[in-house]
Amino acid sequence: MSADACGNPAVETEATMDRRLKYDRSKACIKCKINAGRIVVRHAVYCKDCFPTLLSTKVKRSLEPHINPRTELSRRKSLKASGNLLIGFSGGLGSTVLLDLISKIYLSNRNELRPQDPTDGKARGGKDHPRNEPVWQKASMTDRGDEIKSLMQDKYQNLELIALRLEDAFDRKWWDQVGGRASTDVAIDVTNEDLYSRSISTSDMSDPIQKLRSYLSALPTHTAIDNAIRTLTRLLLLHTARRTQSSHLLLGTSLTSLSIRLISSISEGGGFAIREEAQEEWHPGNSSSSLPIRLIRPMQEITMKECSLWAWWNDLYVIGKEKRPGGKQGIAALTKDFIVGLERDYPSTVSTIARTCAKLAPKAEAVGSCILCERPLQPGVQEWKSRISIRATAPSSPSSAPVLRSLAPLLCYSCHTSLTSRSSKSISTKSENSPTPLPFWASAHLNALNTVNAKDEGGDVWITRRVGHNEMKGAIGEFLLE
Amino acid sequence: MSFRIMWSNQTFPPTLIMSSITLRVEFGGGLELLFSNIKQHKLTLPSIVPSNNGTKLNGEVLSGGETKPADVEYLMHHLRDNLLQERPELFMEDNTVRPGILVLINDTDWELEGEGEYALKDNDEVVFISTLHGG
Numbered sequence: 001m002s003a004d005a006c007g008n009p010a011v012e013t014e015a016t017m018d019r020r021l022k023y024d025r026s027k028a029c030i031k032c033k034i035n036a037g038r039i040v041v042r043h044a045v046y047c048k049d050c051f052p053t054l055l056s057t058k059v060k061r062s063l064e065p066h067i068n069p070r071t072e073l074s075r076r077k078s079l080k081a082s083g084n085l086l087i088g089f090s091g092g093l094g095s096t097v098l099l100d101l102i103s104k105i106y107l108s109n110r111n112e113l114r115p116q117d118p119t120d121g122k123a124r125g126g127k128d129h130p131r132n133e134p135v136w137q138k139a140s141m142t143d144r145g146d147e148i149k150s151l152m153q154d155k156y157q158n159l160e161l162i163a164l165r166l167e168d169a170f171d172r173k174w175w176d177q178v179g180g181r182a183s184t185d186v187a188i189d190v191t192n193e194d195l196y197s198r199s200i201s202t203s204d205m206s207d208p209i210q211k212l213r214s215y216l217s218a219l220p221t222h223t224a225i226d227n228a229i230r231t232l233t234r235l236l237l238l239h240t241a242r243r244t245q246s247s248h249l250l251l252g253t254s255l256t257s258l259s260i261r262l263i264s265s266i267s268e269g270g271g272f273a274i275r276e277e278a279q280e281e282w283h284p285g286n287s288s289s290s291l292p293i294r295l296i297r298p299m300q301e302i303t304m305k306e307c308s309l310w311a312w313w314n315d316l317y318v319i320g321k322e323k324r325p326g327g328k329q330g331i332a333a334l335t336k337d338f339i340v341g342l343e344r345d346y347p348s349t350v351s352t353i354a355r356t357c358a359k360l361a362p363k364a365e366a367v368g369s370c371i372l373c374e375r376p377l378q379p380g381v382q383e384w385k386s387r388i389s390i391r392a393t394a395p396s397s398p399s400s401a402p403v404l405r406s407l408a409p410l411l412c413y414s415c416h417t418s419l420t421s422r423s424s425k426s427i428s429t430k431s432e433n434s435p436t437p438l439p440f441w442a443s444a445h446l447n448a449l450n451t452v453n454a455k456d457e458g459g460d461v462w463i464t465r466r467v468g469h470n471e472m473k474g475a476i477g478e479f480l481l482e
Numbered sequence: 483m484s485f486r487i488m489w490s491n492q493t494f495p496p497t498l499i500m501s502s503i504t505l506r507v508e509f510g511g512g513l514e515l516l517f518s519n520i521k522q523h524k525l526t527l528p529s530i531v532p533s534n535n536g537t538k539l540n541g542e543v544l545s546g547g548e549t550k551p552a553d554v555e556y557l558m559h560h561l562r563d564n565l566l567q568e569r570p571e572l573f574m575e576d577n578t579v580r581p582g583i584l585v586l587i588n589d590t591d592w593e594l595e596g597e598g599e600y601a602l603k604d605n606d607e608v609v610f611i612s613t614l615h616g617g
Contacts, residue, residue, distance in 0.1 A: 304582075312511075320512055
């Protein structure tokens with residue numbers, strides 16, 4: 001900017017810098033160059049007629065290269081997915097707009113579409129995907145299932161609703177429905193950083209809601225609770241996608257939401273799996289199909305402002321999300337405040353966050369996946385943690401319950417930190433004797449690992465478990481000098 | 483560019499008191515919850531208002547200070563002081579709307595209209611939409 005643009009405030013007391021316009025060049029639409037602009041998107045002006053094309057182009061650009069089993073960099077005319085389509089619908093702004101856009105882009109003018117029974121034996125997937133396939137949605141974790149149900153009946157009659165609740169993650173019925181491996185209930189002791197696990201009988205805790213409450217109340221911080229809810233939601237959807245033989249799971253994460261997630265995920269220790277925040281391929285544990293389920297966020301180029309205006313202009317009813325009490329104190333909420341403020345003043349910077357993170361890749365190869373979030377597991381997490389932290393563990397008596405193993409080496413840095421990182425504002429009131437149940441997929445992974453170890457007779461089996469003083473003394477007794 | 487009128491005398495011109503504009507204001511995206519859960523409001527504002535956006539409009543206030551044509555910035559102050567029921571920090575921050583609130587003036591993004599400096603005209607429609615639904 002030239003020196004003439006603003007005077008010298010020291011000399012001219014009235015001198016102020018000219019206010020920078022929020023849009024480039026003129027108020028006319030940059031697309032048709034005829035109509036008067038109605039919305040400014042990152043300094044570019046669009047009219048009301050060109051705006052729908054803008055959004056649908058962005059959705060197609062993010063989604064279509066990933067529809068075919070083999071990811072294509074170039075756009076292809078023939079789109080052929082290997083399975084069905086599942087859309088995550090929470091009732092929030094992003095997922096409401098996603099559902100509307102997908103419906104308008106791929107399902108409009110398809111009069112032959114009628115509500116279909118998934119058990120009617122009709123062939124799914126194939127050349128017409130995702131146009132003529134039933135689409136499932138996920139109900140919000142809050143008690144707004146009826147609202148979502150009536151919305152579906154009113155507006156999206158050709159779509160099929162599958163309601164999911166957060167407590168399903170602890171519900172054996174749901175786990176059996178999605179075809180999960182049979183497993184015993186496993187609980188962990190979150191008061192110890194090694195997170196010792198033990199099996200619990202179903203009679204101890206059978207109500208899924210009680211188990212969910214117990215799990216969330218054991219978490220030490222508000223950030224950990226937000227993180228846990230997000231992980232539970234994601235895995236519930238992915239397992240449901242497997243059940244519905246879906247090849248694709250779409251989430252309504254906008255560019256703004258994605259940038260918030262990227263920054264907060266890094267802050268919470270999830271940097272190793274940063275690529276998975278934007279897009280991931282999930283391999284079901286005991287899948288009979290060889291192809292992974294693709295979790296795609298087709299709205300990752302669309303800002304929250306565009307979503308909001310689309311909803312307004314199309315008279316979309318946004319059910320909204322309940323705010324969790326205390327959620328404002330978490331890293332995610334603080335990051336959201338920062339990014340939303342940044343977007344108002346510097347909208348392009350928010351896009352830069354997403355584009356920069358898309359270029360990041362971990363240095364080391366993953367050594368499997370975390371049993372809790374099922375994202376790539378970084379090698380050497382516990383070794384690194386033991387080097388950088390000073391720990392004082394209070395002595396405790398070993399439990400009489402059957403001990404399985406320490407969970408710590410099986411968790412990614414983010415999950416382990418979420419479960420164990422305490423602050424001065426720690427909110428957990430858990431004691432050692434009250435076990436914290438794990439979601440069924442984590443229990444299944446743990447059971448499977450134990451089975452593999454038991455069968456592996458030829459090799460060494462390393463299991464970290466807590467032992468009492470007497471047992472320890474007995475093991476090394478003959479080497480002790482009197 | 484906004485113009486300023488300096489009133490040095492103590493008498494408030496009667497023509498100014500009589501001059502007013504009528505607006506339609508609408509809230510969306512959950513923002514209506516702050517305004518008695520009423521989405522649509524019809525307002526009458528004076529066409530000339532204090533430059534400091536003081537909403538206690540009487541002759542004393544106007545006669546003592548600078549004035550300006552009623553603009554969106556004044557409208558926000560008016561809404562906050564007269565219609566808002568709770569938690570003003572969720573509506574305004576630093577003399578403008580809180581980040582995450584989208585403003586439409588006659589169905590057009592307010593960034594194209596000069597944001598808070600847009601001089602309101604009779605029968606204008608101003609919409610405030612909260613984008614913070616999540617999702």
